[in-house]
Amino acid sequence: MIENLEQQNLRSRGQTDFWIREQCQELILSDRQIEELMRRMILEINRGLRKETHPAADVKCFITYVQDLPNGKEKGKFLALDLGGTNFRVLLIHLKDENDFEMLSKIYAIPQSIMLGSGEQLFDHIAECLANFVKEHSVYDERLPLGFTFSFPLTQLGLTKGILARWTKGFNCSGVVGEDVVQLLKDAIARRGDVSITVMAILNDSTGTLMSCAHSNHNCRIGVIIGTGSNACYVEKVENCELFDGYMDPTKQHVLINTEWGAFGDNGALDFVRTEYDREIDHFSINPGRQIQEKMISGMYMGELARLAIVKFTKAGLLFGGVGSDILFKRGQFFTKYVSEIESDKPGTYNYCRDVLDELGLEHATDEDCANVRYICECVSSRAAHLVSAGIAALINKMDEKSVTVGVDGSVYRFHPKFHDLMTQKIRQFVKPGISFDLMLSEDGSGRGAALVAAVACREPH
Ligand code: GLC
Numbered sequence: 001m002i003e004n005l006e007q008q009n010l011r012s013r014g015q016t017d018f019w020i021r022e023q024c025q026e027l028i029l030s031d032r033q034i035e036e037l038m039r040r041m042i043l044e045i046n047r048g049l050r051k052e053t054h055p056a057a058d059v060k061c062f063i064t065y066v067q068d069l070p071n072g073k074e075k076g077k078f079l080a081l082d083l084g085g086t087n088f089r090v091l092l093i094h095l096k097d098e099n100d101f102e103m104l105s106k107i108y109a110i111p112q113s114i115m116l117g118s119g120e121q122l123f124d125h126i127a128e129c130l131a132n133f134v135k136e137h138s139v140y141d142e143r144l145p146l147g148f149t150f151s152f153p154l155t156q157l158g159l160t161k162g163i164l165a166r167w168t169k170g171f172n173c174s175g176v177v178g179e180d181v182v183q184l185l186k187d188a189i190a191r192r193g194d195v196s197i198t199v200m201a202i203l204n205d206s207t208g209t210l211m212s213c214a215h216s217n218h219n220c221r222i223g224v225i226i227g228t229g230s231n232a233c234y235v236e237k238v239e240n241c242e243l244f245d246g247y248m249d250p251t252k253q254h255v256l257i258n259t260e261w262g263a264f265g266d267n268g269a270l271d272f273v274r275t276e277y278d279r280e281i282d283h284f285s286i287n288p289g290r291q292i293q294e295k296m297i298s299g300m301y302m303g304e305l306a307r308l309a310i311v312k313f314t315k316a317g318l319l320f321g322g323v324g325s326d327i328l329f330k331r332g333q334f335f336t337k338y339v340s341e342i343e344s345d346k347p348g349t350y351n352y353c354r355d356v357l358d359e360l361g362l363e364h365a366t367d368e369d370c371a372n373v374r375y376i377c378e379c380v381s382s383r384a385a386h387l388v389s390a391g392i393a394a395l396i397n398k399m400d401e402k403s404v405t406v407g408v409d410g411s412v413y414r415f416h417p418k419f420h421d422l423m424t425q426k427i428r429q430f431v432k433p434g435i436s437f438d439l440m441l442s443e444d445g446s447g448r449g450a451a452l453v454a455a456v457a458c459r460e461p462h
Helices: 005-027 031-049 119-136 181-192 205-216 276-283 292-297 302-315 336-342 351-359 367-399 411-415 419-430 445-459
Strands: 076-083 088-097 100-108 145-150 154-158 161-164 198-203 220-226 230-237 254-258 403-409 436-441
Touching: 005 302, 005 367, 031 367, 031 419, 076 119, 076 445, 088 119, 088 445, 100 119, 100 445, 119 181, 145 181, 145 205, 145 445, 161 181, 181 198, 198 205, 198 445, 205 220, 205 230, 205 254, 205 403, 205 445, 220 367, 220 411, 220 445, 230 292, 230 367, 276 292, 276 302, 292 367, 302 336, 302 367, 336 351, 336 367, 336 411, 351 367, 367 403, 367 419, 403 411, 403 445, 411 419, 419 436
Parallel strands: 076 145, 145 198, 220 403, 403 436
Antiparallel strands: 076 088, 088 100, 154 161, 220 230, 230 254
């Protein structure tokens, strides 16, 4: 039978879709793989908690020394610093009532030269921003308590002492790993000599998220970040924390744990689900071999994962008639926000998708290309959502409470149109029968959370 041109096109279109779907299979996690991921995550968490296995564990489970959740009565004015997300911010927070607080904040750029420069430059810059901020807001001489949200792995030796274990995300300042970050901040402030600050606590953004949600929802026991990086904090029994150092108050049976689950997989535990795209991202990153799970999930990498798949299929002639563009072929030029935008199009329409492809110089894309690009984005983002879900379900089952609220923050969770639903569905599938949970968007965990940790710390006789 002789096919006419249209039939031939249809046939080859069907084949292109088929090949792309076929090759994207490796990005789809099966339920069995998720079960295995949960099992391995728990193993690593327990290894992180135990003294003997902690040094070699990849999920370190750092003790935060935060032992009190907010009771809703925290009040007063606090300063906060927030370093480690998309922006560096200084904040002034006035906690008034459980549901009433005021927050003033200012974003300061951290140029790449500082992110990759010396620690002294970084902390001088932070101190300068802080000094300018307190002057601008005339709280210069109030000596307000400060909470420092420092979103990197810290070995904490108390609420106000944290030794940097490693840099993550885009940072790599010299002379900071192995040092007490609070001390570096205090030294920088002292070098200036024009402001006086009381650092009440140093904390992780996942801890801030948990605290911020717990302030209004007393059921919150887990805080999760899916932003530039990815991490989780949860409430653990002190008796399981062999590395708890110092005085243990017998009236306090729990402590928050900063899991640093972004490093899950650094020992090879995720190799059974990693793809060539993951290996390439890792290879070209500033921290090869590290933060393996984070590189499969978070905003710093998700767009690049999609780009690598799109590039591969373009070069194989399966997308854009085999014709790419300079921007498409350049590393880092497919932003994670594009994934969210492309997936925001109504089914069968490609308005956002075309905007993105136009920006990339791919005006020649057909509707079929758009559908396939969208499919690739869906595979990448669903895998990320499912990896996070495996971690959350594992934590919920480990905690074994009847009902748990999970506070979630971060740009990916906030802006991706389906992340919340994908997570809710997957977690439901894997939590033990009889346990109920809900996911709650956190209200500025890094800012309000820092004020709350500082407020809770002010209650303590130190
Ligand atoms: C990285 C950091 C971690 C932080 C997370 C989210 O994983 O190591 O401390 O919580 O990013 O910002």
